[in-house]
Amino acid sequence: MPVEALEDSHKYKLWKNRLLESGLEIHGIQEMYSRRVGQDGQVLFSLVLTDATTPEGHKIPPICFIKGEVVCVMICLIDEQTGEKHLLLVRQRRICDGSMTYEHPAGMLDSESDAAAVAAREVWEETGIEVAKEDLIQLLDKPSFPSTGTSDEAMYFFYCEIKMSPTKIQSFHNKSQGLISDHEYIETFVVPFVEGHRLITNTNGILLNFLYLKAVGDWELMQKL
Known part of the structure; x- marks a missing residue:
């Protein structure tokens, strides 16, 4: 059964774009767990570990539960x-x-x-x-x-x-x-x-x-x- 890649999901893109619009520099995002539903395996929610730097030069707290x-x-x-x-x-x-x-x-x-x-x-x-x-x-x-x-x-x-x-x-x-x-x-x-x-x-x-x-x-x- 095909599943939607996290990077292709609407919720992931919406969240990531908000980070970029706020000036964060994203170095990496690791998918820890995701729940998928439906025949196409659509991402319902996901827990990720984020490596990103704020415009002030600080690391942002890494854990995010992507829900949209x-x-x-x-x-x-x-x-x-x-x-x-x-x-x-x-x-x-x-x-x-x-x-x-x-x-x-x-x-x-x-x-x-x-x-x-x-x-x-x-x-x-x-x-x-x-x-x-x-x-x-x-x-x-x-x-x-x-x-x-x-x-x-x-x-x-x-x-x-x-x-x-x-x-x-x-x-x-x-x-x-x-x-x-x-x-x-x-x-x-x-x-x-x-x-x-x-x-x-x-x-x-x-x-x-x-x-x-x-x-x-x-x-x-x-x-x-």
């Missing part, structure tokens, strides 16, 4: 009768500490360039809610780097507000979702906004909550967090 661009999406379900806001989260165990985590839907762009389209697809796959990419509002004008010291992961943040009846809101609670082929064993979790915020332990999700509340000017709810 990703999306993180807040789905805010609003009770059409009371106006109360609920978060539609996904619940699953994570390798960080093995615990059950509560997160916003998220996923990798891989070789795609339309972040909003990927975000809409991830929402559908992980929650069962169908949203058009035009209904997703991007927060910040460029991606952010959650872990600058060890990874190139660049995250786009989106949100979508959906008004519906209380019964409809609860219909999205405790649904089994995810792709088993990707080792995703996901359950949806609908919860009032403040309670949901307190359940989230990853910094991306916490940041997204605050970015959303600032964007919509919901200072009253922000004060309750």
Whole structure:
């Protein structure tokens, strides 16, 4: 079965070009481990050891986990009768500490360039809610780097507000979702906004909550967090 060479992968090229644009002189990059998927063996992520010098003449810390661009999406379900806001989260165990985590839907762009389209697809796959990419509002004008010291992961943040009846809101609670082929064993979790915020332990999700509340000017709810 043919496999994609790391040097030919979209994620590798994107990362390396960013290093060069920042003025780094690259002496060598060693592939330590890569996970490939699909019939063409496309690189999903890779751990590399980098020998590079900064414009200041210093060696840069060598380890990088190449993951590429990703999306993180807040789905805010609003009770059409009371106006109360609920978060539609996904619940699953994570390798960080093995615990059950509560997160916003998220996923990798891989070789795609339309972040909003990927975000809409991830929402559908992980929650069962169908949203058009035009209904997703991007927060910040460029991606952010959650872990600058060890990874190139660049995250786009989106949100979508959906008004519906209380019964409809609860219909999205405790649904089994995810792709088993990707080792995703996901359950949806609908919860009032403040309670949901307190359940989230990853910094991306916490940041997204605050970015959303600032964007919509919901200072009253922000004060309750």
